[in-house]
Structures are given as structure tokens and as C-alpha cells.
Amino acid sequence: MELPILTTPTESMMRTPATLEDQPVPVRAKLAAAWTSLMFLYAYVDILNFYKPGIVEDILAGRVFKFDTSQTFTTTSLALMAVPIFMVVGSMTLPVRASRSTNLIVASLYIPVTAFNVAGGSWLFFYGLGVALELILLAVILRYAWTWPRTAPSVTTATSPDRETARAQQA
Numbered sequence: 001m002e003l004p005i006l007t008t009p010t011e012s013m014m015r016t017p018a019t020l021e022d023q024p025v026p027v028r029a030k031l032a033a034a035w036t037s038l039m040f041l042y043a044y045v046d047i048l049n050f051y052k053p054g055i056v057e058d059i060l061a062g063r064v065f066k067f068d069t070s071q072t073f074t075t076t077s078l079a080l081m082a083v084p085i086f087m088v089v090g091s092m093t094l095p096v097r098a099s100r101s102t103n104l105i106v107a108s109l110y111i112p113v114t115a116f117n118v119a120g121g122s123w124l125f126f127y128g129l130g131v132a133l134e135l136i137l138l139a140v141i142l143r144y145a146w147t148w149p150r151t152a153p154s155v156t157t158a159t160s161p162d163r164e165t166a167r168a169q170q171a
Helices: 009-015 027-049 055-060 071-093 096-116 124-146 155-159 163-170
Strands: none
Touching: 027 071, 027 096, 027 124, 071 096, 096 124
16 A cells, blocks of 8 residues: 655645544633623623613613612622622632632622512513523532532642741751
8 A cells, every 4th residue: 555645734634534632621711701701691681771662761861770870879880790800800810719719609699689680670581581691600600619629639748848848948
């Protein structure tokens, strides 16, 4: 049997089917992606809400839902949304234990905040779907944080001196 002569480096790639490698996604990246998705969904529900008849007129008249549009209302709204926004960064940068705990606590606290958005509103299919999708994302966040993989301490870690002792010995 005669071997084919390859004329270009990509010719071999075209002839052999490639197998895609499924790399594991770090928990931190999963959490950041889930918080980002939650923020996009939350924003999109708010944007689509503008198409509901009477909403823009109410906003121009200084009312949102049953609240007067004021500095207090807008500051509270910003603060409520700043927390999940910062969770994107926190999920990637906080130490592991702090990230896990913070994700569990914040996601748990945002379940009632999210559920409030369907209370007393009309267009229940629209708001119900939005809230249901947001609650699913919060459940995903809770699952990722709760099931964060643990590693057993290695023998060298368990028997080696801590950093402070090692630094003192070097000095």
C-alpha cells in the first residue's frame, strides 16, 4: 500500500475526522457565566417590559409598578442589580471558600427578590416565564456552589510546615 503524499499541513486535517475534546469547565467560570446570564435575562425582561401598553407613559409620569420614580427607588434598584453584577467578578476572584459561601448566600437571598417581580403584575405568562428562567439560573448557581469539588489534603500538605513557619526558617 502506498502512503499519500501530503502537499499542505491542513490536508491531513481534512482527511482524518477530528475528535472534539471536551475540556472540564472550572466551577468559577460556570458561576460567572450563570450570574452573567441572570443579568442578561433580567435586563431583557425589563427592556421587553417597555412594549407593554402604558408602561412608558407611567415611567414618564414618574411611576414604576406601584412605586414613585425617585432617587431612593433608582438607588435601591441599582443596588439590587449591582450585587449580581459584582458576583460575576467575585465568582472568579474571591478565594474558593469565600466564593462558594458568597454564591450560596447571595443566590439564596435573590430567590425571594426574583419571585417578587411576578407579584401583583399583569402579563403573568411573560413575567412568569422571566421569573421561572431567573429562578432556574439561581438554582444552577446554588447547585454549582453546593457541589463544588473538594480535594483531600495531600500528605505533603498535611505534614509540611505552614507558610509562616517556612518563612521563619528561611530568615
